[in-house]
Amino acid sequence: MQRTTREEGFRAKEDRLKTLLMRGLAGENVAYQAFLTELSAHLRAFLRRRLIHLPDEVEDLVQEALLAVHNQRHTYDPGQPLSAWVQAIARYKLIDLLRRRAVHETLNDPLDEAMEVFSSSDTEAAEARRDLNKLLADLPEQQRLPIVHTKLEGLSVKETADLTGMSESAIKVGVHRGLKALALKIRGFL
Amino acid sequence: MKTDDLISMLATGDSGVTGPGAGSRYAMAVGLGAMAATVMLLLILPLRGDLLQALWLPMYWVKIGFVASLAGASLCAVLRLSRPGANLDGITLLVSLPVLVIWAIAAYSLINADPVERSRLFFGDTWMVCPLLIALLSLPIYLAIFRVMKDMAPTRPRAAGFAAGLLSGAIAATVYCLHCPEMGAPFIGFWYLLGMLVPAVIGAWQGNTRLRW
Numbered sequence: 001m002q003r004t005t006r007e008e009g010f011r012a013k014e015d016r017l018k019t020l021l022m023r024g025l026a027g028e029n030v031a032y033q034a035f036l037t038e039l040s041a042h043l044r045a046f047l048r049r050r051l052i053h054l055p056d057e058v059e060d061l062v063q064e065a066l067l068a069v070h071n072q073r074h075t076y077d078p079g080q081p082l083s084a085w086v087q088a089i090a091r092y093k094l095i096d097l098l099r100r101r102a103v104h105e106t107l108n109d110p111l112d113e114a115m116e117v118f119s120s121s122d123t124e125a126a127e128a129r130r131d132l133n134k135l136l137a138d139l140p141e142q143q144r145l146p147i148v149h150t151k152l153e154g155l156s157v158k159e160t161a162d163l164t165g166m167s168e169s170a171i172k173v174g175v176h177r178g179l180k181a182l183a184l185k186i187r188g189f190l
Numbered sequence: 191m192k193t194d195d196l197i198s199m200l201a202t203g204d205s206g207v208t209g210p211g212a213g214s215r216y217a218m219a220v221g222l223g224a225m226a227a228t229v230m231l232l233l234i235l236p237l238r239g240d241l242l243q244a245l246w247l248p249m250y251w252v253k254i255g256f257v258a259s260l261a262g263a264s265l266c267a268v269l270r271l272s273r274p275g276a277n278l279d280g281i282t283l284l285v286s287l288p289v290l291v292i293w294a295i296a297a298y299s300l301i302n303a304d305p306v307e308r309s310r311l312f313f314g315d316t317w318m319v320c321p322l323l324i325a326l327l328s329l330p331i332y333l334a335i336f337r338v339m340k341d342m343a344p345t346r347p348r349a350a351g352f353a354a355g356l357l358s359g360a361i362a363a364t365v366y367c368l369h370c371p372e373m374g375a376p377f378i379g380f381w382y383l384l385g386m387l388v389p390a391v392i393g394a395w396q397g398n399t400r401l402r403w
Contacts, residue, residue: 024201024205024206025206025207026206027204027205027206028206029201029202029203029205030201032200032201032205033197033198033201036197036200036201037194037197040193040197059193062193063191063193063196066193066196066197066200067196067200068343068403070200070205071403072274072342072343072403073207074207074209074211074212075212075272075273075274075342075343076273077273077276080273080275080276080277081275084274084275084276085273085274085275086275087275088274088275088345089274089275089343089345091345092274092343092345096402125192125193125194127192128191128192128193131191132191132196133191136191147199150202150203150204151199151200151202151203152199152202154202154203156203157203157204172204175203175204179200180403183403184403187402
């Protein structure tokens with residue numbers, strides 16, 4: 001009986017987050033922000049449990065995973081459980097971090113059920129050690145300016161185009177490429 | 191930057207997703223790549239002289255069936271390996287199935303052949319160039335598919351690169367059937383497969399570095 005209620009809880013959460021994401025992918029920024037906020041709490045709890053020996057890395061990895069979710073959001077298939085997609089991204093980034101740090105810890109969770117990533121949540125954000133603002137400042141102008149104007153200052157694509165003299169499509173491409181470059185910079189590849 | 195600030199940043203501006211989905215982007219890459227490979231083939235090789243008669247022979251269609259079904263199976267693998275968390279059950283079996291079938295046909299034809307004919311069934315006339323030509327024709331297809339895959343999110347980059355390479359090899363082999371005079375199942379089950387595995391192995395190797403995100 002208890003188990004049924006827990007499973008119903010997961011399902012309800014999965015459905016709600018999925019609705020928020022789908023609305024976000026259709027261009028509703030408020031829903032998308034709610035999705036990312038709730039997701040970040042789940043990612044934090046998920047990653048904190050797996051980085052017991054590296055607690056300082058948790059918040060950086062939460063940010064890295066959020067950026068990955070955003071950059072790869074076009075790979076989500078609505079026919080697929082959202083938890084499986086999110087968990088695969090979080091695990092990929094976790095393993096990537098451990099590889100990078102050459103920490104060969106065995107990932108000892110063979111019973112990783114797909115719904116687990118939504119089973120706990122942690123809204124206590126610690127201070128991230130890596131400052132994304134600094135990495136952002138290192139991006140080339142044609143990527144940095146579109147991100148700063150449209151995503152930090154909240155200008156429209158048209159306003160940014162007028163301000164910078166770039167074309168509107170160059171602004172869109174700049175944001176897209178810039179956020180991908182940011183993810184590569186985090187991994188130390190750019 | 192605080193996590194909440196990052197979230198606000200990501201959710202500001204154009205956060206919606208537009209443009210064609212993974213399926214149509216791969217279809218486009220395969221189509222353009224196959225056209226480029228066909229042009230390459232027409233420039234460097236003649237069509238097989240008896241192409242029109244060959245269309246009536248069952249073995250010609252067994253050959254086409256083998257490479258085309260391998261292309262279909264690897265396209266399926268490519269699509270699933272491009273998405274985080276997609277179900278990969280049975281994907282290895284699906285890709286191996288066409289190979290197992292052609293091997294069974296090859297074994298049957300070798301067993302039933304006259305012993306002096308067996309080496310001819312295996313080596314044909316063109317075993318020295320066939321794998322190389324298939325690998326060469328796969329190049330434009332390989333580049334087009336990898337370009338799309340780089341924009342996807344494979345969580346198993348080596349396997350994804352292998353599947354992408356195998357797909358380009360299988361499409362190249364299908365195009366190569368326009369030229370290739372060989373009709374022996376043992377030949378096809380070995381030399382064709384070898385040619386398709388060249389881009390697949392290169393893909394696995396490149397995927398490990400180029401497909402990480």
